[in-house]
Amino acid sequence: MKSKIISTALTLLLLSTLAFASSQQSINEERQVSSNENITLDVQRGNVEIRPASGNQFKVSGKLDEKAEGFELESAGGFTRFIVKMPRQLHERNNNKTAGSALVIEVPAGSNVEFKGVNVDVSATGIQGGSQITTVNGDIKARQLTNTVELTTVNGKIESEALQGQLRLKTVNGKIADKAGSGRMSVESVNGKIELDSRPQELMVTVVNGEVDIELDGTQQIEVSSVNGSVEIELKNQTAPRIKGSSVSGKFEVKLPANLDARVSMKTSAGGSIKNTLTADQPTRAKYGPASNLQFSAGNGSGNIDINTVSGRLELKKD
Structure with missing residues (x-):
């Protein structure tokens, strides 16, 4: 009896599938x-x-x-x-x-x-x-x-590979993963993760309530804005980048070549912290209030790195 019921169910399933296809x-x-x-x-x-x-x-x-x-x-x-x-x-x-x-x-x-x-x-x-x-x-x-x-x-989600030109990738609730993209790239996510292993000449990233994990090759200009997110940037084959970053809460970590040739300015307000293991330069705290800042020049100061946070953690690392 049981086998007959199963057989009947399979027959009905097959008929419904055929009906759908037709x-x-x-x-x-x-x-x-x-x-x-x-x-x-x-x-x-x-x-x-x-x-x-x-x-x-x-x-x-x-x-x-x-x-x-x-x-x-x-x-x-x-x-x-x-x-x-x-x-x-x-x-x-x-x-x-x-x-x-x-x-x-x-x-x-x-x-x-x-x-x-x-x-x-x-x-x-x-x-x-x-x-x-x-x-x-x-x-x-x-x-x-x-x-x-x-x-x-x-x-x-968006998955892309080997895109070239004027690129814009955007999702609200999802993940963005790009590999080997080049040109001018803009990436936006509200509730999701951004993963890039790319080589754009220029990059703009905006994330809210998300996570950013990007590895870049030779990128000249980078702009990253984060609200309640975590940002990790690793830049290779570029000693004089122009990086502008801002965050509200969360971590903002940048890993750069040891032979960096740029002026660096990193600031926190309303709390937060700065850690620098790229050079021997160390941050100073404001005389009054919770703010702190780190400023120094490496090499000839050809590039420019300017990162600010409100109650977040900034970290500069050696690649």
């Missing part, structure tokens, strides 16, 4: 487009992979959302737009992406791509003309994107 409309559309096409994509739910085509084609294949009311695909004059049409009133539970579209979208490598979604995970590779990818509840994976690159999610 309820999703297949799509396989292709258009000839320009090598530097401006492409707009709108997919509310599911999983989307964006990758380079072998030539100047726009191609979309896979399955549409089970609740989709079809799609729109327009291509003319160097502009292509693809939209999965969804009901105006869509009720769903638990940010359900499994019921959404499952699409592979191929575009010319030199095109500029703008993607918007809601409950959707996105991966994008090899787009050279610029990429603006936005999702609300979903993860973003990006690799070898160049030019202007903007990756934004509200509840999700």
Whole structure:
């Protein structure tokens, strides 16, 4: 009797799976487009992979959302737009992406791509003309994107590798992890962790209630702002950096080459502490009040390091 019940349950599960699969409309559309096409994509739910085509084609294949009311695909004059049409009133539970579209979208490598979604995970590779990818509840994976690159999610993580150009990575509740990014980079997180192993020429980091752990190679200019967070910066192959940092509570630690060539100013107010193991210079405390500061020049003072904290801990270390 028990085996019969299990068999019946498996049969019902199989039938429901087949019914779900059959309820999703297949799509396989292709258009000839320009090598530097401006492409707009709108997919509310599911999983989307964006990758380079072998030539100047726009191609979309896979399955549409089970609740989709079809799609729109327009291509003319160097502009292509693809939209999965969804009901105006869509009720769903638990940010359900499994019921959404499952699409592979191929575009010319030199095109500029703008993607918007809601409950959707996105991966994008090899787009050279610029990429603006936005999702609300979903993860973003990006690799070898160049030019202007903007990756934004509200509840999700961002994983990127080998990005080049004007880069902006932003999440509210999630983790950002970048490897080998170069150019000018801006990274923002509210409730999450930022991990960078990158080589941007310029870097700006903003974190609130989060953790920053970054390893940089040759970066010339760094600006970091932290509120209730922990910051650890390790900089290699750069003896004269320009670093500006501010924090409210939390730790702010900077590890620099021993042959530093920069002027250093570190200050605390309303409590906090300063520790320096890079040189023999030591901080002094204010005659009145809890403030303290550390100022010295290393080498010819070509670079500049200016870090302030309110009730936080500053530390300067030797790499």
